[in-house]
Amino acid sequence: MRHVGLGQARLGKVLAVILVALAAVWVPSAGGQETVTLTYASYGGALKDAEVKAFIEPYMKLHPNIKVLYDIIDRAKLIAMVESNNVTWDVADVGNDFGLKAHEKYLEKIDCSVVPCADLQPDKYPTTGYRVAWSVSGVGLGYNTTKMPAGQTPQSWADFFDLQKFPGKRSSMNDVSSFVLEVALVADGVPAGKVYPLDIQRGLRKWDAIKSEVKFTDNFQGCAEAVATGDAVMGLCWTGRFATMRKNGAPVAIQWNGTTLNGGYFAIPKGSKHVKEAMQFIAYMVSPQPCALISEYIPYGCPNVKAAAYVKDSVKPNLGTSHAATAIFINDVYWDQHRDELFKTWQAWLTK
Amino acid sequence: MIDGPGPAALPVRARAHLVDGWGLLTLPGVGFLALAFFVPLAGMMVRSVSDPSPANYLAVAETPVFLRSMLYTFEVALLVTLICLVLGYPWAYLMNQAAGRWRWVLAAMVVLPLWSSLLVRTYAWTVLLRDSGVVNQLLERIHLIGQPLPLMGNTLGVAIGMTQLMLPFMVLPIFAVLRQIDVDLLPAAESLGARPLAAFVRVLWPLSLPGVFAGCLLVFVVSLGFFITPALLGSGRSPMLSQLIVEQTNVLFHFGVGSALAVVLLIVTFAVIWLGTRFVPWTQALGYGESDRA
Amino acid sequence: MNRRLLVYGLVVPMAFFLVAPTIIVVIISFSSSSILFFPPPGYGLRWYDQFFHVSTWTDAAATSLKVATGSMLAATTLGTVTALGLVRGRYPARGLVNGLMLSPLIVPTVIVALGMYILYLRAHLVGTLLALMVAHSTLSLPYVVINVAAALRTMDPTMELAAQSLGAPPLRTFLMVTLPLILPSVVAGALFAFITSWDEVVVSLFLSTPFLQTLPVVIWTQVRSDVDPTVAAASSLVTGVSLLVLLGLFSARRRANVPG
Numbered sequence: 001m002r003h004v005g006l007g008q009a010r011l012g013k014v015l016a017v018i019l020v021a022l023a024a025v026w027v028p029s030a031g032g033q034e035t036v037t038l039t040y041a042s043y044g045g046a047l048k049d050a051e052v053k054a055f056i057e058p059y060m061k062l063h064p065n066i067k068v069l070y071d072i073i074d075r076a077k078l079i080a081m082v083e084s085n086n087v088t089w090d091v092a093d094v095g096n097d098f099g100l101k102a103h104e105k106y107l108e109k110i111d112c113s114v115v116p117c118a119d120l121q122p123d124k125y126p127t128t129g130y131r132v133a134w135s136v137s138g139v140g141l142g143y144n145t146t147k148m149p150a151g152q153t154p155q156s157w158a159d160f161f162d163l164q165k166f167p168g169k170r171s172s173m174n175d176v177s178s179f180v181l182e183v184a185l186v187a188d189g190v191p192a193g194k195v196y197p198l199d200i201q202r203g204l205r206k207w208d209a210i211k212s213e214v215k216f217t218d219n220f221q222g223c224a225e226a227v228a229t230g231d232a233v234m235g236l237c238w239t240g241r242f243a244t245m246r247k248n249g250a251p252v253a254i255q256w257n258g259t260t261l262n263g264g265y266f267a268i269p270k271g272s273k274h275v276k277e278a279m280q281f282i283a284y285m286v287s288p289q290p291c292a293l294i295s296e297y298i299p300y301g302c303p304n305v306k307a308a309a310y311v312k313d314s315v316k317p318n319l320g321t322s323h324a325a326t327a328i329f330i331n332d333v334y335w336d337q338h339r340d341e342l343f344k345t346w347q348a349w350l351t352k
Numbered sequence: 353m354i355d356g357p358g359p360a361a362l363p364v365r366a367r368a369h370l371v372d373g374w375g376l377l378t379l380p381g382v383g384f385l386a387l388a389f390f391v392p393l394a395g396m397m398v399r400s401v402s403d404p405s406p407a408n409y410l411a412v413a414e415t416p417v418f419l420r421s422m423l424y425t426f427e428v429a430l431l432v433t434l435i436c437l438v439l440g441y442p443w444a445y446l447m448n449q450a451a452g453r454w455r456w457v458l459a460a461m462v463v464l465p466l467w468s469s470l471l472v473r474t475y476a477w478t479v480l481l482r483d484s485g486v487v488n489q490l491l492e493r494i495h496l497i498g499q500p501l502p503l504m505g506n507t508l509g510v511a512i513g514m515t516q517l518m519l520p521f522m523v524l525p526i527f528a529v530l531r532q533i534d535v536d537l538l539p540a541a542e543s544l545g546a547r548p549l550a551a552f553v554r555v556l557w558p559l560s561l562p563g564v565f566a567g568c569l570l571v572f573v574v575s576l577g578f579f580i581t582p583a584l585l586g587s588g589r590s591p592m593l594s595q596l597i598v599e600q601t602n603v604l605f606h607f608g609v610g611s612a613l614a615v616v617l618l619i620v621t622f623a624v625i626w627l628g629t630r631f632v633p634w635t636q637a638l639g640y641g642e643s644d645r646a
Numbered sequence: 647m648n649r650r651l652l653v654y655g656l657v658v659p660m661a662f663f664l665v666a667p668t669i670i671v672v673i674i675s676f677s678s679s680s681i682l683f684f685p686p687p688g689y690g691l692r693w694y695d696q697f698f699h700v701s702t703w704t705d706a707a708a709t710s711l712k713v714a715t716g717s718m719l720a721a722t723t724l725g726t727v728t729a730l731g732l733v734r735g736r737y738p739a740r741g742l743v744n745g746l747m748l749s750p751l752i753v754p755t756v757i758v759a760l761g762m763y764i765l766y767l768r769a770h771l772v773g774t775l776l777a778l779m780v781a782h783s784t785l786s787l788p789y790v791v792i793n794v795a796a797a798l799r800t801m802d803p804t805m806e807l808a809a810q811s812l813g814a815p816p817l818r819t820f821l822m823v824t825l826p827l828i829l830p831s832v833v834a835g836a837l838f839a840f841i842t843s844w845d846e847v848v849v850s851l852f853l854s855t856p857f858l859q860t861l862p863v864v865i866w867t868q869v870r871s872d873v874d875p876t877v878a879a880a881s882s883l884v885t886g887v888s889l890l891v892l893l894g895l896f897s898a899r900r901r902a903n904v905p906g
Contacts, residue, residue, distance in 0.1 A: 039856065044867035046874075069856045072867050076602045076760060077852060084767040088855070097603075169483075174588030177603070215505050216588030218595075222478070231483040248679065343604065347417050350589050375735030378743065381728025381787065389750055389784040392761030442656050456896045458657075460889070461664050466841045467888040468668055468881040469865050476667035479674070486670070516664060521838065525793050528830040532800045559800070566796035570789065573751045580847070594754045601756050614757040621752045622745055 035065050036277050041073040042093035046244070050297030055285045058293075062284075066277060078269055082106045087271040090278040096262040097177060099131030100336040107131065108268040108275055115283045120303045125263035126332045134286050135264035135294065136301035138320045138327070139178050141255040142224060142242035147233040157187035157258045160234055161210055168233030171226035174216035176346035177335075179260045180207070182328050183236060186258050192328045200342070204349050216350065228252050243299040243318040256323035262330035263303055295319055396611040403608030412612050418596065422620065425593040428507065428582075429575035432514045433522075436571050437564070439515070440522035444563075447523070448530040459527075462520045470517060474584045477513045478504060481585070509585035510592075514575055521574065522567035529563025569625070576621060593617055668885055675878035693879035702864055703880055710861040712775060714843040717782035721839040724783070725790025726832055730820075732791065733798040751788045755848040758785075763852040773855035781853060782843035789842060790835030797831030 056068045107130040125133035181203035224241035226232040228250035268278045291302040292310035301321030316322045447458045481503040488500040541551040579594035600610035677686030697703045771777040809819045847862040
């Protein structure tokens, strides 16, 4: 041990006191960590309210050193951010058409030791390791209960395409990524599990028969509203919209037979400044209880197999996942490979 | 036609420069646009040939949907411009003739809607025009029609929605120019024996042309870029070009193709305007062509 | 020209046409239902309450006001000066330069928005009021230029010449003679500039952050996800305020006894 002079010893003590004081002032919470601000990007509106209640507020309560900010998702913006090396988002709700092979270069690899990847049914909700399934929704057949012929209600997609049995206008999403072709094929007799690879021409021929009676729109809300107001007797729209309108008293009901199911996905933009914390946040959101909680606020299912036990019975009928037996599972990998071709072919048909 | 003072009409330095004192005034505006607008635009234009390659333009040329959409877009823009001119000129005229209070009322009616959000107003049109909407309900109630009229989900709906939004852009420029015209000219012409229609066509109309041109240009060009109104009021089967550009950029992430479409639209629009100024004697209205009074 | 015919045949139906959607929006804003049924099943003030109590809305309204005012002032000043130069100046490639000044109107906004976003990202300006004001000014500039240029072309030059022959320096001539003559067009341009910024969605979406959003951005995300009548309330409030402003301007002019 070196011999420390008196002056140096006093200096040492003073320094130690200063350091301890600084530490006491600087270290804010019991956890002894700095506040980390995560930016979570999603679709806003009603979904934001649901996400705040089911995910963000509980998570911030559990982790007082984490603050979560909400921003509006735009995938083009995400790509631009990553390309310019100026990433401000940490967790992004990217949708089922993003995050596979075509977009891996924009995303961070998911750490499956933190996120329970295996529980998320990767056979139904595919991922190549750069995105995490967190919700399940889809398009379905909604109909106006006051505009049905006596004693009849549609039983399947075949009825959607049957103008004799169910006369009247149809409302439909106008983009092929609302699975208009899958639905047409099933209506034409193809079993739900065998629609891929899509026989595009067969699907278009099915649509030819009713084309003149369909109001096409690219607006999620407008699609379902047309059915609610009776401007259309049946609609091919995102089931969440139908469910919410029904809950608010509109005369709509859903025929769940043949509803499509696809996942919603979280991803971490490449170059995020808080990859570790983002990963932990995602792991929280897809774990059984929080994931099941979202369905109380918005009619989304949860891909986590263990979540079923926590979903409230009262919300179950409104979830697509409760009707999985007759559902069409969307093959995102097929879509990733053929998206351009599908868009082009459908659009050429639609605008003719 | 009354024209503004050309460069030689006002005292100007004797030396013959390429750019004179007045001409220098364009620098701040052009410079500002160059930095704040052309630089980002150039970035995207470069993308149209580099992301992934100039084959983007081939894709544009080879896809019938794009060409059809471009044609349709110009059709709609032209239609809306014509309707706005036919409706807007009389409105501007009346505004000019009206006494104080009524002028404000007319102005307010055309300008007030501008303050509420475009999105909300377009949505309000769907409430009015849909099959179960207010207009159809009214017409059915007074037994004018038996079946609802298709007032939206087609070009009619788009034209109605866009006209309401674009009308102020036609009315205000025309009104502003009419104000400068001597109020006594029309009665003077009539007192000299001209019939009212002739007085209008030969006296008022030519004098108001700069305003008309400004209004038409504004309405036409802005109409080309609409995508919210056609998305909500139009048919999903006849997209306008901006809708397709949004789809390429935000849904398919083909930034290169989207940019190529934008560049093509830009070039075609300039060509149309240039053609228009060849056939109509409006070349002097905005300084196209030779610098006059040389 | 039979003025009465014009008034009843044209103005009355047009007035209806112009005003009907705004009235619909106001009625819906008082609806008790969260679905935009028309006519509403019941009435109440629920959505106005929502607007004032959710800070997102009031913050967004304040931001929009700031950005619109700033970009209006910038665009009007710059645009008027530029129009003077364009109309009266001598400079090369007239057609091209005039066309270039129009280009913000022509180029599809989504492309510009993406380009601007990338540029502002690199300059670390995303999420600043400055970025929004600059972006909106570029989009508004053509409106001012077109209007003011039209006025300059129509203007009677004798007043200006008289002033100059009496020895007034150019700036004075401009401020005291030219400007009052072209004022209606300048005001029209300024109005369009304000409205353009006020309504602008696409570029603003790209340049917004959780801390800085304009009103159209908030409305857009609401409209896309769930049309709830708070949007109608926001819209009606704004219409109401602008009506009051117009009334105020009108009575101020009357008191000042300005003709017309």
